[in-house]
Amino acid sequence: MSALPRDSLVAVIGAGTMGAGIAQVAALAGHPVRLYDVAPQAAERAVGALRQALAVLVDKGRLGAAEADAAAARLHAAASLTELAPAGLLIEAIVERLEVKQALFRDLEAIVADSAILASNTSSISLTAIGAALARPQRLLGMHFFNPAPQMRLVEVISGLATEADCVTCIVDTCRAWGKTPVRARSTPGFIVNRVARPYYAEALRLLGEGAADAATLDALYREAGGFRMGPFELMDLIGHDVNYAVTCSVFSAYYNDPRFLPSLLQKELVDAGRLGRKSGIGFYDYRAGATRPQPQTLAAAPAPAALRVEGDLGPAEPLLARLAAAGISLTRDAGPGRLVCGELTLALSDGRTATARAAAEQRPDYVLFDLAGDYASTPRLALAAAAQAAPTALADAAGLFAAAGIQCSALADVPGLAVARSVAMLANEAADAVNQGVCSAADADTAMCLGTNYPRGPLAWADALGLPWVVALLDHLAAGYGEDRYRVSPLLRRLCLAGRPCHD
The missing domain is CATH 3.30.750.190 (Transcription Regulator spoIIAA)
Incomplete structure (x- = not known):
């Protein structure tokens, strides 16, 4: 099955920021789009805002006037679910609650053609669990866009246990036709990005909790030495600690309390205090008026040796x-x-x-x-x-x-693995474990982390560049130093290391 035909109607359910962004992407790609929301007038307001946003893009020279007018003409609000019946693809971007998503898809199944593809934008809920309530779970998959959907290129295309292969192929091809970069993932907790990214936050939080350094110094090291666009603490402040902590707890619980995903008490304390980051005005940093941004600590230097x-x-x-x-x-x-x-x-x-x-x-x-x-x-x-x-x-x-x-x-205090080294090794280890468990390919793991989180390199490509023996030895030393299963080496990573093979052949 090839990409969804351009004249095929795309329905988007949920007119919030993500739903509206997906609707804009589909309309610009040439599809007629109907946007629905259960809240009265929400869809109409979102369509109006999208048309204004398209006009702004024209004013900034980022979009041609004819293209914007055509996309605006393809955007329509739907007053009821029945107006979505002709859609060939229906994408929900509603509240992250399993029972609500199941109820919506049951209602959609009753009105759409058997050939229609149902897609969830969920970032954390099992597609298999959603599909369990449906008569045609083989027509359900995940299309996990990243915010803001019009700008972010990555889409995780997620298969549930019953998802048909031709549905996945169609949506992968459709994403490419929409100018997106799709990666395939099996429906497991966190999919690719939200799973593999956990060590970036977890190791930094552990370093802070052990008094290795302050947040500003650690952030500077991740940015300036590691090449990451944002340090972990400023990134958590941007995401919101309520959201970031909830994702970590969800993945931790879904993996039956695997210590690799152990939530941080430091972050829980921020959430309990309402210090959620930028959205509340204070998190690890103070964003309120008049606050001074702390600077990283820098050592005084003695004369250099000859x-x-x-x-x-x-x-x-x-x-x-x-x-x-x-x-x-x-x-x-x-x-x-x-x-x-x-x-x-x-x-x-x-x-x-x-x-x-x-x-x-x-x-x-x-x-x-x-x-x-x-x-x-x-x-x-x-x-x-x-x-x-x-x-x-x-x-x-x-x-x-x-x-x-x-x-x-x-x-830094004399902590095992310092900061960047241990974090990169743990990111590579988690990506390797995702590949080992059949969640995704090595290429898709790296693509997802580069595009979904703006990492400077894919974790597995980074491990190849460093040399797998060095990565495995560092993880083994961390495991011995802490005496914890958290740092166990992925079986795939160790196997490749022993065979003298890279992650990417």
Whole structure:
């Protein structure tokens, strides 16, 4: 089955922000659209607002006047569900309650053709569960758009247990015809994006809870070193803690309290206090009038050393050496476990152990670990952590080395895996587990995370670039350090590592 014909009516049920956005997408793609909402006049108001929005796009030069006029003419409000009967595709974007969605689709089944495709925009409810109440569950699937629907390219196309393959193919092709990028997912808790993204929030919240650093410093590290568009705390403030916490609780419960999805007591406290982020004026940050945004903590730097000994391969941090050499630091190479040595000072990329543990294992007390960077050639900031045995000057000495190469440093407490490294490893691990469980392909996992969350790289492509042995070793060290199943390595990731194969063949 190919894409839905352009003359096929698309019905959208729910005239809120998401429903209206989907209606705009379908109308601009050339379909006649009928928008329905149970609230009186809501659909009419939404259609009027959409026509105004199209006019604004014309004024800004983003849309041609003829194209906007044609799309506006295709948009109509429906006064009752019966007016949706001719639709070939019906998409609901209503309240996230299973029984309400089931009742709606039962009503729609009674009036539409047997060939019509029913789609839910749910972000968390099982498509199999919705379909269980229907006479034709094979015609039901998920079309999970991301907000704002007209701008966000990603659509998760989700199959329930009974969904027919030709329905999925039709909707995948339809999404492409609408200018969207579809990814296929099986109906499991969180689908792709809401599942795989959990570690980005969870690891940051854990670091904050362990006193590794303040939110502003951690956010700066994720942005500047990790290359993420927003740090986890500012992103949670933007999403709203009520929403973000609810999704985490939902996924945690749906996976029978798997510790990988454990909700944070810190976030619960914010929700209980009504500190929901931007929407309430305060969350991790204060958005009220007159509030001052806190700045990341930056270490004072000692003078840079003139020379440095490189002992062994630094793994993912090898590109850092060229930057240090360009800064005028003389480098000599020798065999070793993968570390930098300058007098009594030893530096190494985090491998999931603490600096204290590595100092004890290697019998070098002045041990400082540095964090992963998305691009060592350009990163403006790195996290550092010193061993408990280290001299008081160790962090400043390490900061001086990096400062010579134009890198500011922020100190973290000596936590396992620092910040960016452990988060990237956990994102890759969760994506690998989704692939291992047949939720999605490796390519779709990476596409979903890049387009749905604006990550700088797909987690599995990132793991391939870092090297699976490094990722697996870091996770194993985290699991040993914390003694928790939370950091267990995905069977797929370990299998690929042992076979010497990447996530993407």
